[in-house]
Amino acid sequence: MVKAGAVLQVLPSRAAPRQRRFPWGSIGYWVASLLFIFVSVFPLLYALSSSLKQGRGLFSPALWPEAPTFANYSGVFAEQPFAQNLLNSLLVAGSVVTLSLGLSLMAAWAFARVEFRGRGLLLMLILSASMLPQVAVLSGMFELVRAFGLYDTLGALVIADLVLTLPFTVWVLVTFMRQLPKELEEAAAMDGVGVLTLVFRVYMPLLWPALVATGLLAFIAAWNEFLFALTFTLSTEARTVPVAIALISTPSGFELPWGKIMAASVIVTLPLVALVVVFQRRIVSGLSAGAVKG
Amino acid sequence: MLLVLAAVGGWPLLRTIWFSLTDSELADLGDYAFIGLENYVGEYGLLASPEWWQAVGNTLLFTGLSVSLETLLGLGVALLLNQASRLRTLLRAALLVPWAIPTVVSAKMWSWMLHDQFGIVNHHLLALRVIAAPLAWTADPQLSLFSIVLVDVWKATPYMALLILAALQMVPVDCYEAARVDGVPRWQVFRRITLPLILPGLLVAMVFRTLDALRVFDLIYVMTSNSRDTQSMSVFVREQLIDFGLVGYGSAAATCLFFMIALLSIVAMGLLRKTFERAAA
Numbered sequence: 343m344v345k346a347g348a349v350l351q352v353l354p355s356r357a358a359p360r361q362r363r364f365p366w367g368s369i370g371y372w373v374a375s376l377l378f379i380f381v382s383v384f385p386l387l388y389a390l391s392s393s394l395k396q397g398r399g400l401f402s403p404a405l406w407p408e409a410p411t412f413a414n415y416s417g418v419f420a421e422q423p424f425a426q427n428l429l430n431s432l433l434v435a436g437s438v439v440t441l442s443l444g445l446s447l448m449a450a451w452a453f454a455r456v457e458f459r460g461r462g463l464l465l466m467l468i469l470s471a472s473m474l475p476q477v478a479v480l481s482g483m484f485e486l487v488r489a490f491g492l493y494d495t496l497g498a499l500v501i502a503d504l505v506l507t508l509p510f511t512v513w514v515l516v517t518f519m520r521q522l523p524k525e526l527e528e529a530a531a532m533d534g535v536g537v538l539t540l541v542f543r544v545y546m547p548l549l550w551p552a553l554v555a556t557g558l559l560a561f562i563a564a565w566n567e568f569l570f571a572l573t574f575t576l577s578t579e580a581r582t583v584p585v586a587i588a589l590i591s592t593p594s595g596f597e598l599p600w601g602k603i604m605a606a607s608v609i610v611t612l613p614l615v616a617l618v619v620v621f622q623r624r625i626v627s628g629l630s631a632g633a634v635k636g
Numbered sequence: 637m638l639l640v641l642a643a644v645g646g647w648p649l650l651r652t653i654w655f656s657l658t659d660s661e662l663a664d665l666g667d668y669a670f671i672g673l674e675n676y677v678g679e680y681g682l683l684a685s686p687e688w689w690q691a692v693g694n695t696l697l698f699t700g701l702s703v704s705l706e707t708l709l710g711l712g713v714a715l716l717l718n719q720a721s722r723l724r725t726l727l728r729a730a731l732l733v734p735w736a737i738p739t740v741v742s743a744k745m746w747s748w749m750l751h752d753q754f755g756i757v758n759h760h761l762l763a764l765r766v767i768a769a770p771l772a773w774t775a776d777p778q779l780s781l782f783s784i785v786l787v788d789v790w791k792a793t794p795y796m797a798l799l800i801l802a803a804l805q806m807v808p809v810d811c812y813e814a815a816r817v818d819g820v821p822r823w824q825v826f827r828r829i830t831l832p833l834i835l836p837g838l839l840v841a842m843v844f845r846t847l848d849a850l851r852v853f854d855l856i857y858v859m860t861s862n863s864r865d866t867q868s869m870s871v872f873v874r875e876q877l878i879d880f881g882l883v884g885y886g887s888a889a890a891t892c893l894f895f896m897i898a899l900l901s902i903v904a905m906g907l908l909r910k911t912f913e914r915a916a917a
Contacts, residue, residue: 375716375723379730381790386733388756389745403759445640471645473901475851477873478894481655481887482648484877485665505645566738568854569870573878584740588858600748607741618736619729626728629795630802 386611393605400601414605418590423579424606427586431565431610434499434582438564439557441500442507446556447549450515451541455527465516472509476569479505487574494576502570507560514559514628518552519545555628558621562614583610649894655887662881675888682888690864691872698781698856698868699849702788707842709789710796717797718804735794743858746787750774777865784859784866788849796841803837804830836908836915843904850897869893 392400394410402408418424452458453465483502492498522545530540546553571582578586587606590599618625656675660668675681682688717727734742749756750773758770773783807830815825853870860866862875873893877886 371716371719371721372723374712375721375727378713378716379723379727382730382733382794385742385745385749385790386737388749389741392748401754403756470898470901473847473897474645474649475870475890475893475897476853477851477870477877478652478890479645479648480652480873480890481877481883482651484662484883485651486648488665504640505648508640508645562736566740568738568740568857569874572857573874584738584854587744588740600751600754603744604748607744611737611741614736614738615733618732622728622732625732626798626802629798 386615389604389607393601393608396601414601415609418602418606418609421602422586422590424583424586426579427581427583428609430496430580431582434496434503435561435564437500438503438507439560442504442511442560443553443557446508446511446515447546447553448541449512450519451537451545453512453516454519455524465513468509468512471505472513474505476506480569480573483570484573493574494580496580498574499567499571499582502574503564503567506563506567511556511560514556515549515552518549522548551624552628554621555624558617558625559628565614652887652894653891655883656891658884660883662878662883665883668884671884675885676892682885682892687864687867688872688889691867691869694781694866695850695852695868698785698788698852699846701782701785702792702849703842703845705785705789706793706796706845707838709793710800710841711838713793713797714800714804717801731794731797734791737791739791739854740858742787742791743855746783746790747774747859750783774859780860780863780866784856787859788852788855791855792845792848796845799841799844800834800838803834806837807833836911839908839911843908846904847897847901850900851893
């Protein structure tokens, strides 16, 4: 991939003499690219702008608010347990990431290194679990959650979200672990190291980039999850942010408080966008490792 | 780990299928009677329900429209990203923005932009005289499904583009070199070299998106709630299961959706395997 990219960068200069007549191609490229960037980013900018407007100002389409105010932001925190909701989301996403990385690291080791019957079939089964429609496990999960007395608690969401994250964390980590040299393990066996030490002391540091990528993907999946969070919580204090945002309404119930909804949306989205932009290379490699090799 | 996955995935799935053969209700899950296939083929069964078929139709229309648009646009964006340019980093960062935004948030953002009275979309379309009167993007039954498709395309095209880009970057550079030496026109290069070589990757991406679109829930639930005109199969299931408390009936619908997706995955896997073998040969 690196090689291909390097060669491609050489190409335009070689092709340049032929395009000297009129650069239609590069104009088209710039127009299309800028249009695409605009369309991708504009809704977020507009949400940011709306979140700073209040009262009648909200109904003006101007991108730059006339009298910027943070009233919507303080309102979100004052009128409902939004801080609690944020904390819930963080707790759920954090535990989901930790659990699914720990579990799938062990599973990935088994799939990549241990020969056993039905390995391919089992791996296929795990991959197909990621195609599972969430509603198909909804009633069974509901029963399970109630049986454990976890209804309306964050534990229910952690358990439920594992269905979403485990299949792809296992899948991606297996593809990465297969690329590591077998000698490592032989050396470790020579030194008489146990399996757990091997997995967590030898492989984990080596797989660090892959772990960051899959961990981020799992974090985003859990942070954004809506259906389980909506169904398995009841009280406003147990909600995660997506549910809280979806259910924001005015006491009178007539028109939705758009300014506050946009403020909450911005709070939830900006950290994610920042994370994603910082780690963009890692995320892209994680996403394509999960799909291309499938 | 397998035990955990079996416990959180396999067991609830089996319970759902079992519930679908009973008349259980949400209020008391323990108290139910086995009623066989009554939920499916009975007088008030799923297969006789116009609402269910409407949900099936909505889901299929949504999936067909959004996946084909996403494939076309995703291919275009991937081609843009595959060019070496000063814009590339910015382009990739912009690409990840819609993808990273939670679905609920993008649904809300777009609902606000598409608001019939105060929305910026109507405002500009009116100013440009494209439309004569404000359109009720999310409330008008003729329009709401298309608004939902629009938002889904906005959100999912980046994912598609990334997968296609990964396929594009695996095309050997020699092929392009050889084509240029022979003076093959650009369009022909794309059709005869690029497209056949990325086809397997493109198909994988399409299958992933299709399976994902078939179970759509968040977007539709947040934008139009339980409205019949846009209800997808997943929204239908949740409405029956939780809002109406009909666990047996809702589970039957969920089971149908599950088997549809399972069947489609098996067919798709078979087709993909064939394409890969042909590509390898």
